[in-house]
Amino acid sequence: MSPVTKIIIGALATTALAWWLHGPMKFGEKCAPAAAAPAAATPPIAAGAPETPATAEAVQNCQTKVDGIIAGKTINFVTGGAAIAPESLALIDALATELKPCAGTSVEVAGHTDVTGGTAANQRLSEERANSVVSALVERGVPSGRLLPKGMGETAPLDPAMNAAAHAKNRRIEFKVAATAATPAAAQ
Numbered sequence: 001m002s003p004v005t006k007i008i009i010g011a012l013a014t015t016a017l018a019w020w021l022h023g024p025m026k027f028g029e030k031c032a033p034a035a036a037a038p039a040a041a042t043p044p045i046a047a048g049a050p051e052t053p054a055t056a057e058a059v060q061n062c063q064t065k066v067d068g069i070i071a072g073k074t075i076n077f078v079t080g081g082a083a084i085a086p087e088s089l090a091l092i093d094a095l096a097t098e099l100k101p102c103a104g105t106s107v108e109v110a111g112h113t114d115v116t117g118g119t120a121a122n123q124r125l126s127e128e129r130a131n132s133v134v135s136a137l138v139e140r141g142v143p144s145g146r147l148l149p150k151g152m153g154e155t156a157p158l159d160p161a162m163n164a165a166a167h168a169k170n171r172r173i174e175f176k177v178a179a180t181a182a183t184p185a186a187a188q
Contacts (some may be wrong), residue, residue, distance in 0.1 A: 001078055001081040054103065054104030076088045080117075096142050106147075107177050110152050112170060112174065114154060130149035154170070
């Protein structure tokens, strides 16, 4: 991957994270004013009014649909990078179609790596890949306020063996659907 592509992907991921922290999470209300962040290439979908938390049945239904789409498949990335491989875009499209109607949920998008490449590099790569998937889902209409990217690095392997098959199994994106938490105003 070229240095320019890495910079662009990093800038987009940083912008999306800054928007999420200072928008729906309202962390910016307690921060000192900062310089304006550059605008993202695709503006995030407005969160609007807070969604009513989904029922346990609705959460399970959404998780089941997502699990059915991703079962036996892997979101692939360019080697050593966070750009989603073209052959995985149909899978991203299908996931977005199922996640869009899952109102009242939050979805943890967890990136995992294998153990090759070093712990710090793997942590960073897993975060970048999770952010890349979140950005792709937002571009396809999933409200950004529902998505939480999380980098797991090499900390949760599915297969501890040290071979190519195990490494391939450990490089993955997982989706965990939950009901949205009560808003801070409602909790007070």
